Amino acid sequence: MTVLGAIQILRARWFTTIAGLMFSLAVAGVAFSLVPPVYMSSGAAMLVQSRQPGLNPTNSSSNPLLNFDPSLNTTSSMLIKTMSTADVATQVEASGDGSFTAKNVDVTATSPSEQPFIYVTSRSPTPDASVALVNRVLDMARQELVNQQRDLRVLPTRYIKLQSVVYPTKPKLVLGRPALVGGVALMLGIVITISVALLRERSLARRGMSASPAAENLPERIDPHVSANPIENGRQPLAASPASTSFAGNGAVSPS
Numbered sequence: 001m002t003v004l005g006a007i008q009i010l011r012a013r014w015f016t017t018i019a020g021l022m023f024s025l026a027v028a029g030v031a032f033s034l035v036p037p038v039y040m041s042s043g044a045a046m047l048v049q050s051r052q053p054g055l056n057p058t059n060s061s062s063n064p065l066l067n068f069d070p071s072l073n074t075t076s077s078m079l080i081k082t083m084s085t086a087d088v089a090t091q092v093e094a095s096g097d098g099s100f101t102a103k104n105v106d107v108t109a110t111s112p113s114e115q116p117f118i119y120v121t122s123r124s125p126t127p128d129a130s131v132a133l134v135n136r137v138l139d140m141a142r143q144e145l146v147n148q149q150r151d152l153r154v155l156p157t158r159y160i161k162l163q164s165v166v167y168p169t170k171p172k173l174v175l176g177r178p179a180l181v182g183g184v185a186l187m188l189g190i191v192i193t194i195s196v197a198l199l200r201e202r203s204l205a206r207r208g209m210s211a212s213p214a215a216e217n218l219p220e221r222i223d224p225h226v227s228a229n230p231i232e233n234g235r236q237p238l239a240a241s242p243a244s245t246s247f248a249g250n251g252a253v254s255p256s
Contacts, residue, residue: 013197020196024189032182038098038123038174041130044166045138047072047079047116047145049158063149063158072116075160076104078148080118083141097133098124102141118162127171134168 010017049063049072082088083102093099100122104115120137124130142162149159 009201010194010197013200016197016200017193020189020193024186024193027189028182028186031185032178035178035181036125038125038177039127039130039171040121040123040174041127041134041168041171042119042121042166043134043138043164043168044120045118045141045162045164047076047118047160048163049160063152063154063160072160073104075145076116076118079141079145079162080104082144082148083118083137088140092133092137097129097136098122100133100137102137117165122168123174124171130171131168138162138164 080102089099100120103119104117105119118138118141120134120141122130122133122137124133145160145162
């Protein structure tokens with residue numbers, strides 16, 4: 001079976017083909033609508049630390065988090081690690097707001113590298129929940145940063161702060177998963193339609209082949225028309241018998 005032959009069969013069985021395609025589109029539409037929608041929003045915050053004149057970063061009043069890396073890249077990495085733990089993810093997902101990812105690398109940059117930023121991306125079932133989840137994660141990150149510095153006995157004046165620089169963007173509908181499910185359903189419907197058309201064509205072909213030998217074994221049909229003239233039928237008339245029989249008046253039979 002070639003591609004051209006399959007196309008010819010589908011054209012010949014156009015009713016089956018059209019019905020199968022309509023059914024496949026309906027199934028794909030139902031599958032697409034049954035998949036829960038996902039909305040995505042993103043936001044970014046930057047770690048900042050105010051430098052006050054007269055304070056030496058190396059004295060006892062300095063912030064220990066700055067001793068690792070004055071550029072705050074290490075601090076942002078530590079904060080990301082804390083926000084990416086399973087406990088935080090479970091706490092957020094238990095509220096039903098969706099899921100999130102937090103990174104300190106801008107994946108849209110041509111040369112991504114660690115920066116003193118926190119990029120949060122949320123995935124939620126509703127647009128409002130998507131925006132709220134970004135704000136909630138950033139607030140949790142701020143509180144976590146305060147708790148870490150409080151445990152290190154850092155003076156409030158030397159706190160590293162998390163300042164929002166990109167507020168949650170407008171939620172966008174993510175069509176990846178619904179489109180994938182609908183596409184798979186459509187492809188399955190098309191495959192089933194082609195299979196049904198080919199099977200029906202093969203079944204009709206087998207019936208035609210089985211009916212041909214039976215027709216060959218039938219006797220020849222005799223033409224019921226017979227001409228009234230025996231000569232036209234190729235037969236000679238029978239000759240009259242030389243002997244004849246006559247009846248006498250008294251009922252006696254006498255040969256003639």
